[in-house]
Amino acid sequence: MNNKLTLGKIFFPAFIGGVTTGMGNGSVFGAAVMCAVGRGPYESWGGWGAEQYNPATFSGFVDCMMIAFGVAFFIIQVMAMSRHGKLEAEAVAKGEKPAYF
Amino acid sequence: MLFKYLSAKNEDIPPGSAAIFFGFSAIFWFVVGTGLGSFNAAKLAFPDFVTGTELFAFGHMRQVHVLAVIVGWISMAFAMTMMYMTPALGNTRMWSEKLGLWTALLWNVGLSSALLSLWIGITSGREYSDFAWPFDLVILLGVIAPLCVNVIMTIAHRRTQGIYITNWFFGACTFMVGIVLLVGNSPEYFHLTGLSEAYLTWWNAHNLLGLWITPVAAAIAYYTIPKLTGNPLYSHRIGHMHFWSIVVFYSTPASHHLMSSPLPEWLKSFASVEGVLILIPAVAFVANILLTMKGKWSMFVENIEIKFSVTGVFLAIPLNMQGGFQQTRSINWFIHGTGWIVAHAHLALLGMSTFLEIAAVYFGLQQMLKRKLYSLALANFHYWFVLIGFCTYWISMTIAGLIQGAGKIYEVPYIDVVIAEHPYMIARWVGGTMVFTGNLVWLYNMWMTARVGTLVPDGRYAHELAYER
Numbered sequence: 084m085n086n087k088l089t090l091g092k093i094f095f096p097a098f099i100g101g102v103t104t105g106m107g108n109g110s111v112f113g114a115a116v117m118c119a120v121g122r123g124p125y126e127s128w129g130g131w132g133a134e135q136y137n138p139a140t141f142s143g144f145v146d147c148m149m150i151a152f153g154v155a156f157f158i159i160q161v162m163a164m165s166r167h168g169k170l171e172a173e174a175v176a177k178g179e180k181p182a183y184f
Numbered sequence: 185m186l187f188k189y190l191s192a193k194n195e196d197i198p199p200g201s202a203a204i205f206f207g208f209s210a211i212f213w214f215v216v217g218t219g220l221g222s223f224n225a226a227k228l229a230f231p232d233f234v235t236g237t238e239l240f241a242f243g244h245m246r247q248v249h250v251l252a253v254i255v256g257w258i259s260m261a262f263a264m265t266m267m268y269m270t271p272a273l274g275n276t277r278m279w280s281e282k283l284g285l286w287t288a289l290l291w292n293v294g295l296s297s298a299l300l301s302l303w304i305g306i307t308s309g310r311e312y313s314d315f316a317w318p319f320d321l322v323i324l325l326g327v328i329a330p331l332c333v334n335v336i337m338t339i340a341h342r343r344t345q346g347i348y349i350t351n352w353f354f355g356a357c358t359f360m361v362g363i364v365l366l367v368g369n370s371p372e373y374f375h376l377t378g379l380s381e382a383y384l385t386w387w388n389a390h391n392l393l394g395l396w397i398t399p400v401a402a403a404i405a406y407y408t409i410p411k412l413t414g415n416p417l418y419s420h421r422i423g424h425m426h427f428w429s430i431v432v433f434y435s436t437p438a439s440h441h442l443m444s445s446p447l448p449e450w451l452k453s454f455a456s457v458e459g460v461l462i463l464i465p466a467v468a469f470v471a472n473i474l475l476t477m478k479g480k481w482s483m484f485v486e487n488i489e490i491k492f493s494v495t496g497v498f499l500a501i502p503l504n505m506q507g508g509f510q511q512t513r514s515i516n517w518f519i520h521g522t523g524w525i526v527a528h529a530h531l532a533l534l535g536m537s538t539f540l541e542i543a544a545v546y547f548g549l550q551q552m553l554k555r556k557l558y559s560l561a562l563a564n565f566h567y568w569f570v571l572i573g574f575c576t577y578w579i580s581m582t583i584a585g586l587i588q589g590a591g592k593i594y595e596v597p598y599i600d601v602v603i604a605e606h607p608y609m610i611a612r613w614v615g616g617t618m619v620f621t622g623n624l625v626w627l628y629n630m631w632m633t634a635r636v637g638t639l640v641p642d643g644r645y646a647h648e649l650a651y652e653r
Contacts, residue, residue: 100432103461106454107436111387114380115367179345 088168090161097160105153113148186285194282199271200552202284206264207549208634209292210541211627213256218620220249225613229606239303247314248303253533254312254392255295255323261541262400263287266335266354268548269407273351274342279334287330294322308372310381312389313365317372324365332358349423353403356427360435361396364388382445387438393532394434394462401496401537402426402469404544408493409476412547412647413483418475426468433461440511444520452513459511466504473497487647488563489543495571496539503531518593523605524585527578534574534619542570542626549630550646555637560651562629566622573618580611 186205189197224245226233234240263284271278278284298319307314315323336355339347347355368388371381410417417423437458439451474497477483483490506528509515519525550557557563584605591601640646 100428103432103436103458106451107438107458110451111384111438112367114383115370117376117380 086165086168086172088164088171090165093161093164093168097157097164100160101153101157104156105149105151109149109152110145112152113145116148117144189282190285190289192282194280197281197285199277199281200268202278202281202288203264203267203548203552204634205285205288206260206267206291207545207552208630209288210257210260210264210545211623211630213252213260213295214538215620215623215627217249217253217257218616218623220245220252222613222617222620224249225609225616229609229613244303244305247307247311248299250312251302251314252295252299254397255298258397258533258537258541259327260288260291261545262396262404263291263331264548265400265404265407265541265544266331266358268552269404269544270335270338270351270354273348273407274338274344276338276341276343279337279341283330283334287327287334290322290326294319294326298322310372310385310388312392313369313372313385317369320365320369320372324362324369328358328362328365332362348406349417349420349427350403350407352423352427353399353406356431357396357400357403360431361392364391364395379446382442383439383447386441390438390441391435394430397537398500398532399427399430399434401540402500404540405469405473405493405497408489408540408543408547409473409497412487412490412493413477413480415476415478415480418472418478422468422472426465426472429461429465429468433458433464437462437511440516443511443513443516456512460508463504463508466500466508470497470500470504488557488560488567489547489647491567492539492543492546495567496536496543499531499535499539503528503536506531518589519585522585522588522592523581523608524589527581527585530574530581531578535578539570542566545630547647550633550637550640553634553637554640554642555633556640556646556649556651558629558632558637562625566626566629569618569622569625573615573620573622576615576618577612578615580608580615584608584612 186201189201223234224242227242227245238244267278267284298315301316301319302314306316308316308320313320335358339351339355342351365388368384368391371377371384406417406423409415437455439445439447440455440459443452443456473494477494480490484494485491510519510524510528546557546563587604587608588601590596591598591604638649638652640649
């Protein structure tokens with residue numbers, strides 16, 4: 084049996100997961116990094132790679148963190164689901180019914 | 185008895201020792217936690233009750249109750265279930281029974297010290313992570329980290345082909361809650377305040393529920409219901425959907441706790457939509473478990489563990505319906521900062537989660553002790569006192585919250601709202617005290633089970649035997 088979890092089938096679930104965890108958790112981890120490296124007022128917290136943190140829009144460094152988190156989670160999910168599909172296909176090919184299905 | 189094994193070789197420690205240690209510790213902390221809750225509720229119902237002593241002021245006592253219940257009862261009950269379910273599902277022993285015993289000991293000592301410090305007023309002032317940061321580190325490194333290592337290593341050394349959904353949750357949640365505590369408490373370690381601190385505080389609080397309390401409770405039900413009924417889980421695939429949708433939809437909407445804060449509007453709107461999407465894992469879980477009960481509904485009446493478990497699953501329905509919609513802007517505008525939220529928090533912690541854990545502790549302690557429950561009558565007393573007590577609490581606080589919300593919106597004088605709420609505060613105290621009383625009876629019942637419960641022969645389950653009393 085072939086791997087049923089092709090990229091075409093898993094792209095959108097992984098994309099939704101990437102967007103949601105990117106926005107929800109990337110913003111949190113961005114704020115945590117700012118806690119770790121930042122001192123003093125937001126305007127001079129000393130972040131890198133983007134415009135300064137603006138509490139009215141949350142843009143700037145946190146944007147980069149959200150994109151990085153989203154892309155990372157998307158890749159993790161694509162890899163995990165592809166591997167799952169491969170293992171499942173191998174088990175079915177050997178005549179072993181995958182456990183718990 | 186168990187202390188002698190702390191210095192024994194791992195191979196010489198009987199399997200289940202750590203589970204027994206955790207199980208009785210959990211029940212003890214449940215009695216303490218609900219006792220404190222009853223005391224605090226009495227102070228709200230009867231303002232002249234115990235006054236003049238700063239240590240017994242509501243502001244000193246409230247968070248001691250909250251953390252005794254979360255870190256003591258709920259989390260230790262989770263550790264207890266992990267100590268017997270994880271090896272059972274992997275057809276192996278716990279990776280290190282000795283590490284489990286030491287974790288239980290350190291957990292009790294650390295929690296006692298942390299609660300004492302909280303009681304005398306040493307606090308970070310951040311809700312749900314009120315402990316001062318050294319205690320946060322003790323909980324992270326001395327409790328959660330060794331538990332995580334033990335659970336994941338047990339799963340890694342399993343002698344089964346796949347990993348059952350319960351162990352998916354156990355392994356992932358012990359890891360994720362460590363990350364939550366590490367990142368969520370970072371403002372304390374780095375002494376930062378302001379909006380970022382508020383966001384991290386509520387991400388921490390949100391995910392203590394979202395990545396620890398509710399998913400581990402659900403994982404427990406995935407074990408207890410099939411085990412006790414003898415029915416296979418309705419669908420392992422739906423279980424997978426539950427797992428992944430928890431990770432994606434439940435971990436993210438922290439800012440829906442801060443709908444009135446100056447966080448960016450797009451972030452709050454995003455969180456609100458994510459909050460509604462939590463209904464996906466919720467419906468998956470409830471449907472999966474209730475369909476697993478097919479043909480075995482008579483056990484809901486006859487079997488005490490099923491009675492508690494299924495009640496917990498039923499309570500997950502209003503919990504998630506409330507949780508999904510109360511954080512949308514219009515409803516949140518009305519109920520934010522009122523007793524409704526207190527009622528909802530108790531629906532999660534004392535309702536859904538606690539009922540599932542009680543069932544697992546009843547089942548697990550009988551299995552590990554190899555003794556049949558001492559008294560079914562006392563267990564039924566426990567069930568009804570906890571259920572009626574909880575419902576009294578939940579309904580009265582929900583009504584009180586709606587009164588407060590109306591008072592807030594229509595600018596009713598505050599003292600008039602306080603007077604209008606008074607009967608519901610008394611009902612809250614009555615409900616909480618019933619739960620406390622039920623738990624005292626439970627502690628006695630389990631203690632007597634350990635001492636004089638009928639011995640269960642090897643290879644049999646306690647629930648297969650008839651009661652002798």
